[in-house]
Amino acid sequence: MHGSLHPKSIVILDYGGQYAHLIASRVRRFGVFTDIREPETPIEDLRGAAGIILSGGPQSVYDKGSPQADPKIFELGIPVLGICYGLHWMTQTLGGEVSQGKVKEYGRTAIRTVEGGGTLLQDCGAGCTVWMSHGDEAVRLPEGFTQIATSDACENAAFADEKRNFFAIQFHPEVTHSEHGQDILRRFTERCDAAPWSVESYAKEISEQILTEVGDRKVFMLVSGGVDSSVAFTLLNQVLGTERVQGLLVDTGLMRKDEVLLIEKAFAKLGITNLRIENASEEFFANLREVYDPEEKRRIIGDTFLSVQKRVSEEMGLSMQDGWMLGQGTIYPDTIETGATKHADKIKTHHNRVEAVQKMIEAGLVLEPLKDLYKDEVRALGEELGLPHEFVWRHPFPGPGLGVRILCGKEASLPEGDYEIHVDHAAFPIRSVGVQGDGRSYRHAVALFRTQPTKVTEDMLELATKIPNATQLYNRVLLCTSHAAAMPFVFNAGYITKERADLLREADAIADDEMKKAGLYETIWQFPVVLLPFGTTQGGESVVLRPIESIDAMSANAVALPSEVLQKMTERIMNLDGIDLVFLDLTNKPPGTIEWE
Ligand code: XMP
Secondary structure (H helix, E strand, O other), rough: OOOOOOOOOOEOOOOOOOOHHHHHHHHHOOOOOOOEEEOOOOOHHHOOOOEEEEOOOOOOOOOOOOOOOHHHHOOOOEEEEOOOHHHHHHHHOOOEEEEEEOOOEEEEEEEEHHHOOOOOOOOOEEEEEEEEHHHHHHOOOOOOOOEEEEEEOOOOOOEEEOOOOOOEEEOOOOOOOOOOHHHHHHHHHHHHHOOOOHHHHHHHHHHHHHHHHHOOOOEEEEOOOHHHHHEEEEEEEEEHHHHEEEEEEOOOOOOOOOOOHHHHHHHHHHOOOOOEEEEOOOHHHHOOOOOHHHHHHHHHHHHHHHHHOOOOOOOOOOOHOOOOOEOOOOOHHHHOOOOHHHHHHHOOOOOOOOHHHHHHHHHOOEOOOOOOOOOOHHHHHHHOOOHHHHOOOOOOOOOOHHOOOOEEEOOOOOOOOOOOOOOOOOEOOOOOOOEEEEEEEEEEEEEEOOOOOOOOOHHHHHHHHHHHHOOOEEEEEEHHHHOOOOOOOOOOOOOOHHHHHHHHHHHHHHHHHHHHOOOOOOOEOOEEEEEEOOEEEOOOOOEEEEEEEEEEOOOOOOOOHHHHHHHHHHHHHOOOOOEEEEEOOOOOOOEOOOOOO
16 A cells, blocks of 8 residues: 555545455546545645545544554545544544444345435435445534435434535445445545546556666566466567567466367467467366365465476576566556455465565566556456457456365364254265355355256255254255255265366356356356366365356355256266266355355
């Protein structure tokens, strides 16, 4: 959260909720640059901003040590919007009164506009449905403010001082559950005297920055095959020329089917041939031999990656002391730690910025040309640079690749006890990661069996919410799509091997193909396919289909695939040698996570 402010941008002061990135990315779609900063940012650093949005946060303004911004922000003469905690802090700071709410209000709520809703709520008609999540509320407005909306549980649901351009809303316009949320943010943005901004204008600006930062050095880049590093690599090639850039793609053996080929082709079309492809799969499989623990797997994959990279770059005569910089495809949410990402880190370790890289950043040896962009902006930039549409709009894929989708186990583990479910069901002999409340869970999954195995019904989806809430035994609920009745599962100890990776690659390619044929690629946000070390026979395995809808991966809904699609996928996957069972994961996030480990 440092560096000088982009002139005439809108600043979001992040009070630690999970919403700062959502606000920032939404406002950018109105053609204005946004910057997320800590609430304690000194006032001097905020001069030149076009407007300030105070985000929500988990605390009460009455909590000891609750986050505070500098009250002088109200003297900058620019529009300020307070959302939820931002509203409370604004109310208290400007002389109004906040009370600790007796009734906590969560979820969808109806608001009624007052006096046409003022500037902000003018598109909401007489009222609309919004997303509330608060305990405290403003009970007396500061001087100069008038109410613009009210709700049954919260008298002052929104208020404004139109003269000074100060606005306060108790609900969350940034989440999609709030009707007219976009309109509200747009109306605020229109009130700010912000400089126009677009991905195209950014590309020009960043090109100049790259030239300055690199000087007469060269850039070495690790290309993972994902969208971010591919776009960054293309950009560097176009700005610096192919002579001054070198790429390395480490094939871990854990990539998707034909992925390396797809990447090579996309680059070749643009005349980019300076990508060395190093097949290190044997080294990865050797290091992962007899490794069963999920975190241990992640660590080994990360370490192997670093050691291959080091070896190959030495072989190629690249040394950072020798006029080379390291390029990275880091994007904005990875560089800005909001309350949410801090929290997310506790749930799973992401090896985005390891210590060694952090040191290099401090020494000015790292170039991150996409560090101010959100994913959708990176994609737009990729297309602008000439990468194919299907290539830049690929679903997200985790760094450790299929490594986190091949579940391993040395011995069967079963839940102690069972939970009464009114249909035929069976617990899995393995556990998977989930997220509930503030923490990580590592529990069993339970599968439902039905006479019509590929038909997802409303009551199953209800069970998928109800069961993990009601018992500590299970954090996931699935539907078995290959069998109508439960049978004993046969556990088959397994770690990551080439054979298992190949098998999962085939199943994954089938799911991908059928999803695309059914025209579902755009509605589904990500579709992990997971391999489980048990089946109905000795040596057999199971496949889990995990299609989800999401906006930002923080929360996700399971997608109930249409019956005919599910049937086709199941049939084709069941035809693979070694697959005994197929399941569809019905669990939302929370309580499940998108990946299984
Ligand atoms: P979860 O499973 O936490 O996943 O709901 C959220 C999103 O993050 C991706 N993911 C990862 N990406 N390295 C990555 O680059 C990782 O270790 C990793 N773990 C999860 C996941 O695919 C989903 O989009």
